[in-house]
Amino acid sequence: MKKYLLLCCTFLFLFLVLTSCGSEPEEPVYKSYKWELSNLTAEGFNAELVNSGFNEAANTGYIYSIVIIRNGRIAAEKYFQGRSPSSFQTIRSVSKSFLSALYGIAVEKGIISLDKKLMDYFPEYKQNITDPRVNNVTIDHLIKMRAGFKGDQEFYFTFTNSSDWVKTILSSQLSFDPGSRMQYSTAGTHLLSALLTSACGKSTFDFAKENFFGPCGVDVRNWLKDPQGNYFGGNDIYLTTRDMAVLGLIYMNNGMLDGKRIVPQDWVAKSLVTYSGSSIIPWGNLNKVGYGYLWWLGEVNGYKIFSAIGFGGQFIFCVPSLNLIIAIQSFPNSDWTTADQQERNILNIIANYFLPAAQ
CATH class of the missing domain: 3.40.710.10 (DD-peptidase/beta-lactamase superfamily)
Structure with missing residues (x-):
């Protein structure tokens, strides 16, 4: 009886191995x-x-x-x-214009107001600020690239290679007084993503799927995140x-x-x-x-x-x-x-x- 059971188990094992080897993993189906x-x-x-x-x-x-x-x-x-x-x-910084659309939706829903101060959404990082002008940055400054955070060639790899992107950005020295002029800064738009997550209580990606991509009938193929799980603000959406x-x-x-x-x-x-x-x-x-x-x-x-x-x-x-x-x-x-x-x-x-x- 034991030999019979062993023989049955052996045949079953071989059958499962052979059938699994013959099947290809299914490709995800995207809308x-x-x-x-x-x-x-x-x-x-x-x-x-x-x-x-x-x-x-x-x-x-x-x-x-x-x-x-x-x-x-x-x-x-x-x-x-x-x-x-x-x-x-990756669509690189084309992602920024998608982020702008998300902010328009969030503003209409009353989740965000452009005149609000950036640091109202990041109390846990206030102790890390080294430049007091960061306390004067508003969402309006960020959405217009007028916040004063360092430009990409100087600072992009500094914050993206750090263990905490938001902390690294907020603890940096500004290049100029907020609102005084423009400087293109992906550091600033990453703060917009982390801020949206803080304001709405869900990830930027979940907010985007619910309010933008879902209604458009589009599936994002990928969207990269920072070490704390914030979706990259203004970069690396895959479409x-x-x-x-x-x-x-x-x-x-x-x-x-x-x-x-x-x-x-x-x-x-x-x-x-x-x-x-x-x-x-x-x-x-x-x-x-x-x-x-x-x-x-x-x-x-x-x-x-x-x-x-x-x-x-x-x-x-x-x-x-x-x-x-x-x-x-x-x-x-x-x-x-x-x-x-x-x-x-x-x-x-x-x-x-x-x-x-x-x-």
Whole structure:
């Protein structure tokens, strides 16, 4: 009897091993926004110019995808380096413009007020402050990049390599008095994420899924966190290029998506006002450079634009007068100088090919 039981157990074991070896682990199923598909001719483009732009993009070697949307429909898209519509990656600082949308929702819900002091939300870190000016920083300063925290090239790797990002940022010396001028600082936007978590009692990601991504029908593929579990404010959301472009569609439609209110209309309007910038010094093809609520503003080829821009050439480039959105993903891990050149080159392709093609 024992031999019989042993034989049965042996056969059962072998069966389980063999069947488990033959099955592949299931890939996660992600939701994506359902875009209406069109074509270049139907949306009024010069197809030859667009295709020439795609060829220029292919020759760079660092542009991975381009999605061109007009009148709310995908007119054309092109993928390089083995990418496809389902491919996703970090969108780098394009994440900041998504964070701005979350703040608009939180303000409307009464969770946050822009005139509140930053340190009202971090009492546990008050003893770590070494620069008393930190006590004067408001949420309004942070959302406009006017808080005074150190810029990215000086400070980014200092706080992201620390064991407590929020503590490291709050205990740092400010570069200038809060509100006196602008300085682009991912340290400041990370505080916005940690602050939102403190204010609403749930993670920034959970708040985003409930109030933004869920209603849009989009699943975030990944979002990195700091050692304390705060989702990275203003960096490292992972999305497909198509899903990234949804934010542009929402802002082009004053906060609406498919008849649903996603972002408050007055927040969209306030976000696209220039609070800092230069009407004299251009950045590549971008003239009259300005900054709103975590959105870049300006003019390209004489057209007023607003854009989310991420390190290395991640773009949601929006031209309201042409009803045009161009979403682009590129190699995100270059050094500072190379990343800046990639971004400028992409703007050059937009200015020389895609904008003229849409006229």
